[in-house]
Amino acid sequence: MSEKITDGLSRSVQDYLKAIYYHTRCGEPIGTVELARTLSVEPASVTNMLQKLVAYNPSLVEYQKHRGASLTAAGEMVALRMIRRHRLLEQFLQEVLGYSWEMVHHEAEELEHVISPYMEDRIAAVLGEPLYDPHGEPIPNRSLELFVDPNFIPLDRLQAGDIGRVRQLDGRQEELFEYFNSIGLQLGTAIRITQRNPVDGTLRFVLDEGADEQVIGPKIAQAVLVELAPLPEGGR
Numbered sequence: 001m002s003e004k005i006t007d008g009l010s011r012s013v014q015d016y017l018k019a020i021y022y023h024t025r026c027g028e029p030i031g032t033v034e035l036a037r038t039l040s041v042e043p044a045s046v047t048n049m050l051q052k053l054v055a056y057n058p059s060l061v062e063y064q065k066h067r068g069a070s071l072t073a074a075g076e077m078v079a080l081r082m083i084r085r086h087r088l089l090e091q092f093l094q095e096v097l098g099y100s101w102e103m104v105h106h107e108a109e110e111l112e113h114v115i116s117p118y119m120e121d122r123i124a125a126v127l128g129e130p131l132y133d134p135h136g137e138p139i140p141n142r143s144l145e146l147f148v149d150p151n152f153i154p155l156d157r158l159q160a161g162d163i164g165r166v167r168q169l170d171g172r173q174e175e176l177f178e179y180f181n182s183i184g185l186q187l188g189t190a191i192r193i194t195q196r197n198p199v200d201g202t203l204r205f206v207l208d209e210g211a212d213e214q215v216i217g218p219k220i221a222q223a224v225l226v227e228l229a230p231l232p233e234g235g236r
């Protein structure tokens with residue numbers, strides 16, 4: 001059913017629903033000013049659009065001026081459909097067309113709005129119903145269920161001495177991809193935290209037990225999810 005709704009919507013509506021989805025995942029509505037900043041549009045046009053999305057049949061957004069916006073069940077289904085298409089496309093671009101992982105996001109942002117439900121279906125089938133995209137982000141399944149692995153912890157929450165492996169990168173932070181590549185931080189890279197600055201949260205770490213110590217700030221560290229290595233027998 002969400003296919004029918006999704007394919008009748010404009011690109012800009014689809015982008016609004018995705019943006020609201022990402023911002024409200026933790027349960028809090030998003031304000032118009034923040035939404036305007038995210039989408040690089042004027043707050044006035046955000047208010048207009050939100051009213052349109054509320055009036056849509058079925059209603060896609062809940063919006064109250066002083067509380068902000070969140071998605072209805074129908075709006076969430078559209079957002080998840082778009083995220084599924086996006087991540088399937090990224091996986092297809094990498095696996096079948098040989099794109100590097102840092103190139104796929106940009107292309108998928110365009111293609112997600114134009115492929116048909118049939119093409120979405122064929123891509124998923126040809127790839128063998130993949131669970132993850134090239135950034136390690138989970139792909140919503142055919143029922144649009146999204147599995148979030150509770151063992152993947154944002155890098156900014158790790159402490160000195162923690163060791164683990166990089167499992168997921170925030171696929172929307174394109175501007176960081178080249179930087180991650182340049183320091184050798186990719187999916188599967190082993191990471192060991194050597195120091196965490198208690199005042200500003202700056203982290204120092206080594207990758208794959210290399211010689212160079214890397215330093216990043218807490219904001220960038222949020223874009224990296226790490227699975228901690230199991231503690232040794234009788235560990236802390």
Ligand SMILES: [Zn+2]
Binds near residue numbers: 086104108171
């Ligand atoms: Zn992407």
